[in-house]
Amino acid sequence: MKPVILAGGTGSRLWPKSRAALPKQFLALTSEQTMLQETLARLNGVNAQQPIVICNEAHRFLVAEQLRQKDIQHGGILLEPVGRNTAPAIALAALHALASDEDETLLVLAADHLIKDTAQFHQAITKAEKLADEGHLVTFGIVPDCAHTGYGYIKAAKALGDGVAVEQFVEKPDLATAQQYVDSKEYFWNSGMFMFKASRYLEELEKHHPEMLAICKKAIESESKDLDFIRIDADTFATCPDDSIDYAVMEKTAQAAMVPLDAGWSDVGSWSSLWETSEKDENGNVVVGDAILEGVKNSYVNSEGRLISVIGLDDVVVVETKDSIMVAHKDKVQDIKNVVNRLKQEKRPEFEFHREVFRPWGSYDSIDAGARFQVKRITVKPGEKLSVQMHHHRAEHWIVVSGTASVTIGEDTRMVTENESTYIPIGEVHALENPGKIPLELIEVQSGAYLGEDDIVRFSDRYGRTAK
Structure with missing residues (x-):
């Protein structure tokens, strides 16, 4: 059995923790591990x-780093050049699996789900595998509790072996209809998790959505390796229809089965x-981080750093990050998407990035900014190097706080250690590397007429980020 983990998407429903550049699958929300790491650990x-x-593409280094942190070996990180929903993504995985192995059974999981009872999950996998071996396309139906x-x-x-045949998939219902479904005991929540033979999925896709399969086949013909990543033809894949596995296959196949x-x-x-x-707690509150609650019930409070005090409120959600605070009634959290849409329309940085931004070499935290200056705290992982680059509109001052930096400015390279500093003039080609065994921490002060992240001309980069 080969797991296929769907870690795409830039969901906005958990803003301000979740951002376009750091969606929820890469956040630690339900334990000390990120949701992606939890999903993979659940397969032990x-x-x-x-x-x-x-x-x-934008999340490839996040995936690689989070797997590296837990020493998780993988069978490839497959990059979608553009998002085209789950049906094409799974087709790419099935085609890739068939090209390198015999006809594998694929276990398709979302990277951002919570499953508390791992033993029950494993039992359901065993049941589903038997049905998949018989040629069924299996989904996992969640026993509803409300x-x-x-x-x-x-x-x-x-009944169908250790599962049941699927009679019908239905859309999200209104409350009265949902209650009828639950009372009938015949309906289950659609989990979005699946199991089937790679060949069987492709056969059904050929039958019900042949254009999609043809495009996926053509896109993966030019599959290439880039570090840990598997790339496909971007122009071809961009022409692929956008559709979910539910609409494209599961609702149309006669071989749909379900394991409760x-x-x-x-x-x-x-x-x-x-x-x-x-x-x-005893008042129905969930508190994460530093918070003081007085006369508060049935609320969720999450602090990333600063103290949050909430007084005399019930059924609220309060979430604090380094650059944003969100307060909502618990019954209105679905309207967060309206706030996120406004952030996107107004091109505010809070839509895409946190104040601390992760890069393949480490991270930077924008700790202060003014009209013509910006201050960042930069962390470079041991052995990593930033791209050889140049800026047209800003100069930079670097002050090493801990560790040792190898700094290249023009043709000159020298070591800069703790409590030492260096200066990079506007237009000077430069690079920063951590040759040591501990993280390099430095303060960067940028000054100039324009301080945007797009004022970077990269000449060489070990992470493949130079212009093609």
Whole structure:
């Protein structure tokens, strides 16, 4: 069995923690591990091969780093040049698997789901594998514990081995209809997790969406390796239809089967759902970080750094990051998307980035800024190097706080150690490297008429970020 982890998407429902450049699958929301790391750790104890992880271009180094942190071996990080939903992404994984192995059984999982009972999850996988071996396309139906209107539903039909045949997939219902579904005991939440033979999925895709399959085949013909990453033809894939596996295949195939799963599952699709799945105090509150609550009930409070005090409020969500604070009624958190849309329209940086931005070489935190200056705290991982670059509009001063920096300015390279500094004039080609065994920490003061991140001309870069 080969796991396929869908780690694409730039969801906005957990803003301000989740940003376009750091969506929820890369955040530690339900434990000390990120949701991607939890998803992969959940496979321990299952007889599985190294997973294929599918993500978009912008998140490739996040995926590689989070796997490296947990020493997780993988079968490839497959890059989507553009997002085209789950059906094409899974087709790429199936084609890649068939090209390198025999006809594998694929276990398709989202990278951002919570499953509390791992043992029950493993049992459901075993049941699904038997059905997949028989040629069925298997989905996992969540046993509902309430009339939830945020999920699609699956109606079960007759028993089928260790699962059931699928009679119907239905869209997200209104509350009254959802209650009827739950009362009937015939409906299950649609989890968005699947298992099937790679060849069977492609056969059904050929039958129901042949254009999509043809484009995916053509795009992956020119598959190439780049560091840990598998690249496909971007121009070809851009022409692929955008469709989910549910619409493209599962709702149309006659071979859909379902295995019920009752394992404390959640897609953590909103702050209210995160409150629902978290351990609460005697007043029904969930508190993460530094907070003082007085007369507060049934609320979720999450502080990244600063002290939050909440007084006399019930059913609220308060989330603080280094650059933003979000306060919402728990029943209105779905409207966060309206705020995120406004941030995008106004081209505010809070839409895409946190104040601390992660790069393949480390990270930088923009700690202060003014009309003609910006101050950053830069961390460079041991052995890593920033690109050889130049700026047209800004000069930079670097002060090393800890570690040792190898600094190249023009033709000159020298070592800069703790409490030493250096200066890079406007227009000078330069590079920064950490040759040591500990993280390099430095303060960068930028000054000039324009300080945007797009004022970077890269001449060489070990991470493939120079212009093609």
